[in-house]
Amino acid sequence: MKHAATLTVNGMAYPVELDGDTTLVRAIRDEIGLTGTKEGCDDCECGACMVMIDGRPVNSCTYLALQAVGSEVTTVEGLADGETLSSLQSAFLDQGGVQCGFCTPGMLVSAHALLRENANPTDEEVRLALGGNLCRCTGYAKIAGAVMQAAKASV
Amino acid sequence: MGDVAFHTATTVDEALALLGDGSDARVVAGGSDLIVQARHGKSLPGTVIAIHRIDALRGLTAGDDLVVGALTSHATLCADAAVRSTWTAIADASALVGSHATRNVGTLGGNVMNASPAMETGGPLIVLGASVTLRSAAGDREVAIEELWTGPGKTSAKPGEICVAITVPAQPAHTGSAYVRLEYRRAMEIAIVGASACVTLDDDGNVTAAKVALTALAPTIIRSPAAEAAIIGTDGHDDALDAVAAGASADAKPISDLRANEDYRRAMAGVIAKRAVAVAAQRARGEEFPIPATPVFMKGSGR
Numbered sequence A: 001m002k003h004a005a006t007l008t009v010n011g012m013a014y015p016v017e018l019d020g021d022t023t024l025v026r027a028i029r030d031e032i033g034l035t036g037t038k039e040g041c042d043d044c045e046c047g048a049c050m051v052m053i054d055g056r057p058v059n060s061c062t063y064l065a066l067q068a069v070g071s072e073v074t075t076v077e078g079l080a081d082g083e084t085l086s087s088l089q090s091a092f093l094d095q096g097g098v099q100c101g102f103c104t105p106g107m108l109v110s111a112h113a114l115l116r117e118n119a120n121p122t123d124e125e126v127r128l129a130l131g132g133n134l135c136r137c138t139g140y141a142k143i144a145g146a147v148m149q150a151a152k153a154s155v
Numbered sequence B: 001m002g003d004v005a006f007h008t009a010t011t012v013d014e015a016l017a018l019l020g021d022g023s024d025a026r027v028v029a030g031g032s033d034l035i036v037q038a039r040h041g042k043s044l045p046g047t048v049i050a051i052h053r054i055d056a057l058r059g060l061t062a063g064d065d066l067v068v069g070a071l072t073s074h075a076t077l078c079a080d081a082a083v084r085s086t087w088t089a090i091a092d093a094s095a096l097v098g099s100h101a102t103r104n105v106g107t108l109g110g111n112v113m114n115a116s117p118a119m120e121t122g123g124p125l126i127v128l129g130a131s132v133t134l135r136s137a138a139g140d141r142e143v144a145i146e147e148l149w150t151g152p153g154k155t156s157a158k159p160g161e162i163c164v165a166i167t168v169p170a171q172p173a174h175t176g177s178a179y180v181r182l183e184y185r186r187a188m189e190i191a192i193v194g195a196s197a198c199v200t201l202d203d204d205g206n207v208t209a210a211k212v213a214l215t216a217l218a219p220t221i222i223r224s225p226a227a228e229a230a231i232i233g234t235d236g237h238d239d240a241l242d243a244v245a246a247g248a249s250a251d252a253k254p255i256s257d258l259r260a261n262e263d264y265r266r267a268m269a270g271v272i273a274k275r276a277v278a279v280a281a282q283r284a285r286g287e288e289f290p291i292p293a294t295p296v297f298m299k300g301s302g303r
Ligand SMILES: Cc1cc2nc3c(=O)[nH]c(=O)nc-3n(C[C@H](O)[C@H](O)[C@H](O)COP(=O)(O)OP(=O)(O)OC[C@H]3O[C@@H](n4cnc5c(N)ncnc54)[C@H](O)[C@@H]3O)c2cc1C
Pocket: A044, A045, A062, B026, B027, B028, B029, B030, B031, B032, B033, B034, B035, B036, B070, B071, B096, B097, B098, B099, B102, B105, B106, B107, B108, B109, B110, B111, B112, B113, B114, B118, B119, B120, B121, B161, B162, B163, B164, B188, B189, B190, B191
């Protein structure tokens, strides 16, 4: 059963036709065509699918797309200003926090949400905030370092 | 997944009307249990009714009693000053749920109605004497939390009922509570073993009342009468705490699964129950103890 709806992603309104059980990650990737958001486990374990809903991080693989109608969704594409990377994104590159890159969109969204709430986090707070994001490449130290660099740059 | 109709309700009455007798419809709050389960063979019903826009069910009121709207998130619960000071075990528990993202979407109503024997807030709600308000077309009824859970994933609620609130009564003076879990990592974890305690002291510091509950140690979350008997009437210190541990291990009815075997769970039931009672007693004495009471161990930052 298709439901006509409008999803607001990165400030743009997208008219979509969705099944009742379509997850938000599938709507963002397949209907809207923004493929920055990744589907890793599709089981709410890895965090690759992290987006913000009304400013707070949510695993989009286990959230129904139709539940997001009426909310502001922000994906990794919404973090940069056009071609200009955010200071957080630049810090990931500076620090070597990106290897294969599969976890990176989710890491960026979780870290961005943390820095919005807490501009000057401790290393422990950074690691706890990224606790729902798995990375099988970097060993996490460089990712945590990148978030700390971005935080220091902003205060 | 199959052909699913989706509705968003903005009032409880609207949700109840859509739910009907509940035979082929289900409410979804945060979806952090329901949608995950839909991945694991339990398909979604014909109709999904989203209730997350029913603003009347969100938020909490802390008067003498604590009344928590069913849609209140774990993030709200563990940050609330009144919950942290008076109904502390609930804050200990909500702070451990999943990750930041899980705590943003996951609700207390969803946690309670999902009825997992490993769920975090259940033990705290038992030791604090909570009840849930279930609403149907026939009106409201109040169910003591211990009578709500009938088995893993099973409740005594009827399919057409919606949980609207969870009420936690006022606590006597010199009362403290705590929830501690054994975990392999902090985020995205399921309790291997958990224990909750609520302890009330008299003016001399002796324990006059105590409740202890065990999580992930039986088909539902259970009280431990032996642990409770071991602490009541004592000063709440060392020998009594050892007896609490023995009592909790004796009352546990653990299973073996890939996360831990039965013997290990039984041994840890004692260790974790002892820690929960010790922290609850400390808080009852007015001593500070960090929330969550389960410590986080991290390179260079353990406590
Ligand atoms: C990655 C991850 C980690 C998790 N970690 C933990 C953890 O550490 N500890 C823990 O306890 N849980 C954990 N959970 C489980 C889950 O997040 C919690 O149980 C949460 O509180 C469920 O709330 P929800 O609103 O998302 O429930 P939903 O999935 O929306 O609903 C769960 C069930 O309850 C029913 N329901 C929901 N609200 C109502 C209502 N008001 N009235 C009647 N029925 C209702 C639904 O129909 C469904 O059957 C985790 C889940 C995930 C995905």
